[in-house]
Amino acid sequence: MTTPLTLWGKYVQFDRAGESALLDPVTLNSAYLTPEEAAELTTAMPGRTATLDALSTLGFTPDPHRADPRDVLRDRLEELGLDPTPVRISGLRIVLTDRCNMCCSYCFVDTNTGKPDMTETELAEGLAYLFESNAGQDEVSIQWFGGEPTIRFDLMQYGDELADALAEKHSVKRVRRTVVTNGARLTGKAIEHFARYGYGVGISVDGPPDINAANRRLLGGQPADGRIQKNVRRLLDTEGIHVGCNLTPTSANIGRLAETVTWIIDHLGLKFIYANTPIPTQGHWPVKGHELAEELYEARMTALSRGAMMFSVLDRAFQALDRRRPMLFDHIQADRTLNAALLPGSRISLCDINFEEPAFLRSVDEIRVDPRLLEGIAKRVAPIKECGTCPALAICGGPSRNEQLLIGGDRPDDEMCAFYTSTVEIAVWDNTGMQ
Template sequence: MAVPRMLWGKYFQYERDGEAVLLDPVALDSVFIDSGEVHDLAGVPPTTTHEALAGLGFTPGGPEADRREALHDRLRLLGLDRTPRRISGLRVVLTDRCNMACTYCFVDTNSGKPDLTKEELSDGLEFLFEQNAGHEEVSIQWFGGEPTIRFDLMRYGDQLADDLSDRYDVGRVRRTVVTNGARLTGEALDHFVAYEYGVGISIDGPPGINSAHRLLLGGQPADDRIRRNVARFIEADGLHVGCNLTPTAANIGRLADTVRWIIDDLGLKFIYVNTPIPTAGRWQVNGADLARELYEARQAAFTRGGMLFSVLDRAFQALDTRRPMLFDHMQGDRTLNAALLPGNRVSLCDINFTEPSFLHTLDELRVDPGLLTGVAKKVAPMPECGNCPALAICGGPSRNEQALIGGSTPDPEMCAFYTSTVEIAVWDNTGVQ
């Protein structure tokens, strides 16, 4: 990816084969200019192109404001707030026991720690529904370890959620489970169908790729078993089944082929690609390469009638709506997904179960809802963020990423990823799926 040049100290100018796109990194306005207009723009103003751009709001005049402050002003103007309103969803961590030993898992599995108890599950669900009394929806995601190991708790929790939904006048309970797909009983499958589950199956690719980082505890691959269970999920009526794909050293360079295999061979049409998490204090992948690969994988999914979602779509959505897409710790309605953990604890970050600043008891959250600000993102924490074309799409590392990298300085590969996604989006700009 070429580094864009600045126009008038205000706009990023991306050039390719004599043509260009101008991007306002705060307002997220963009405009395409052809080769003749690029040449005209280099002339002494006012040229025809200068006048045409001025008509679209691209002008050289006005004070050169600090872009970070300008972004904060725009967030206030749009009524966008980084503070969560309430917890509307729980990722319920039933157990850390797992039948697999994936090398990159962000959860410390099979540690011998106690599972969630029925009493803890009851208290957590009661909290969730009381916080959302009279609202349209709550979400419950069963998680582990491998959550199906404690299917008894899932069944108990779903029955309780129905009772709580009636008691607190909640319109709908959205249920999902994240599973490795290596174990599935007929009883569990019938239950998932009855409750119209969304099922996310973690698969990294064909057996040669999947077995690089995902093996059973005994060291053998589970791919044949997973494939059979995927077929059972797909054949069941009423389920929404998709794939959770994690970029790893085994599939980077082959993501598009991996997506084709998931759609053509497994029959899964919905693919969600996880964002790299700097669990070792830094990103483990090349950011620019990952952005390009996600774009290629996205196109591969489209051509096969599938849908692929990743952080790349954040750039498409931002440019399509002209609204910053910064607050990845919140849902679109400014509510929060948190993690319910064994030991009567809640993590405000549903993918970080150990950071002390995220951990609270249910009673603490009831007494002081202001604690939710503990996960709120500090937008553009460094002066250098103001010189980034991804300012209104990335906005700097999240609180979780800051905790993992030990500071507010973004990982260079994270920066490369977001700046590359912006360049891809301004040239393609096909909008969202």
């Protein structure tokens, strides 16, 4: 990909084989120019032309912006009623234990530390808060997490039974249940339970055995791929369970993501794949952003060609351009509610993937008494001047609070910037639309 040009000081111009695609990084309007039209923009004398007239009808005018584009975006967010502060917690990622039967080199959770598991009392307190906060709502979500959550299957059973009772008490219409598991120790009893409650089961698999075993092995050092594949087939054969794959880009599968996705679809039989976003656990992104964007796109097209769906942060750009609506606040849901993490000790982390950062940690009682504490996860939009000239201004808008804390500053990682600018260019030129 080439460095995009700037048109009239405010639009991004992507050139490819003589054609051009224009993007307004604030409104997310886009337009496409033939080689002749693109040439006319660079050679035409001041005045009205057919191309300028056509662009004007699409919202592209040569009048320069007088304000910082970041301020223009913030004004647009206010007009649209988009706010980074959550209104309430509507979902909990419930971290039952940090015990795990596998040791994955890239895991963002410190596992097998010897810390106490969650107790029934703590689980009941967290669920009571969740349903009280969402009384009369259509849905709450519960995701069982660890470590390996099935190690405390007894707590999952207890929690699911209690959740149904609380839903009836507080007139919550639906409880959406998911579990993230490595799939290596699923019992028949657990699978029956998942079916009874209509679970979504996310199996963490990074690819074929040679790829998966590079970073994911049992505590004894041996791979578990045969066991995992057998359990995936058992899940797929059980009515009432929705099974998908959580795919983490790693040093083992980067360069082979399309091949990996093909194997997951054709061999495992999984038709829903979610590719995780790199987490700068060592203070920086562990992958090259430009390469990751291109590989995710190739893998996405591979999945579509096989009748499957693959979602990643790339789809954030597709959705934003499709709706002409900024997609900046990945820390909250579209209805401005928050998925938080319930931790042992009756603690809540406002970030559902960061369980250690003190800035995110509050007790259940603290949040119940003062819901304004949810502001602690709110994102600051476009925190540095360079964000104002970025094609991804209304799609990335700078690092999240979690990313800022992990990096140790408000300046985004260079590879994060490369990833988002590349995803925007891919989405602008792509015509496959929404999945």
